[in-house]
Amino acid sequence: MSHFGFSREPFTPERFRALVADPVAGGYASFEGWVRNHNEGRGVIRLEYEGYEALGIKEGSRVVAEAFERFPIARAHCVHRLGVLDIGDLAVWVGVTAAHRDAAFAACRYIIDEVKSRVPIWKKEHYAEGDSGWINCEVRPADAPAGSVPP
Amino acid sequence: MVAVQIEYFAVLREHVGRAREDLTTTATTVGQLYAELDQRYAFPEVGRVKVAVNDEFRDWTAPLKDGDFVVFIPPVAGG
Numbered sequence: 001m002s003h004f005g006f007s008r009e010p011f012t013p014e015r016f017r018a019l020v021a022d023p024v025a026g027g028y029a030s031f032e033g034w035v036r037n038h039n040e041g042r043g044v045i046r047l048e049y050e051g052y053e054a055l056g057i058k059e060g061s062r063v064v065a066e067a068f069e070r071f072p073i074a075r076a077h078c079v080h081r082l083g084v085l086d087i088g089d090l091a092v093w094v095g096v097t098a099a100h101r102d103a104a105f106a107a108c109r110y111i112i113d114e115v116k117s118r119v120p121i122w123k124k125e126h127y128a129e130g131d132s133g134w135i136n137c138e139v140r141p142a143d144a145p146a147g148s149v150p151p
Numbered sequence: 152m153v154a155v156q157i158e159y160f161a162v163l164r165e166h167v168g169r170a171r172e173d174l175t176t177t178a179t180t181v182g183q184l185y186a187e188l189d190q191r192y193a194f195p196e197v198g199r200v201k202v203a204v205n206d207e208f209r210d211w212t213a214p215l216k217d218g219d220f221v222v223f224i225p226p227v228a229g230g
Contacts, residue, residue: 033230050161054206092230121229122161134162136226137197
């Protein structure tokens with residue numbers, strides 16, 4: 001079974017917590033990403049997440065597999081929401097268990113950081129003023145690094 | 152000439168105005184295919200774009216084969 005998944009419906013961490021339960025585990029670390037009502041000084045009223053699911057499941061599963069290689073953990077799982085989310089909604093959940101807490105904390109941090117930077121998921125923010133924007137895709141000319149355009 | 156299918160996501164999907172298209176092209180690499188489509192659609196400047204072929208990340212120099220499924224990946228923003 002894959003250790004990374006998408007959910008088009010709202011979910012609670014309790015639904016997936018059992019997936020990381022293990023008799024050898026002495027610690028459980030989790031991370032919940034929530035939808036906040038502001039970003040870079042602007043009021044946010046809701047979000048949309050879009051995912052390239054086939055590749056996203058592969059890349060997300062690779063991230064979790066790397067966490068198993070790097071840290072002595074028992075189990076790990078990550079679920080990311082897709083669709084329209086309101087303020088306060090759960091956007092992503094990571095759960096890790098390990099014999100000892102250091103590994104659980106470190107692996108949990110590794111998984112959320114790598115998922116955010118590598119898994120093909122896009123976030124559109126809808127602002128209080130009525131406009132919207134795709135996060136990390138709004139490039140001002142001065143921001144464009146040299147060679148950023150593909151051949 | 153090769154026949155390929157392209158899927159667009161997020162900012163590129165909205166810019167192109169559809170999620171999928173079938174295309175016959177003389178491009179021999181995915182980079183050439185992107186350049187051809189960029190000429191047609193004038194893609195917005197979004198920063199560093201990546202590419203996947205048949206649901207795996209590939210280099211821009213990857214050869215294009217008949218039946219390939221190609222996705223251009225603008226900067227991601229999960230979490």
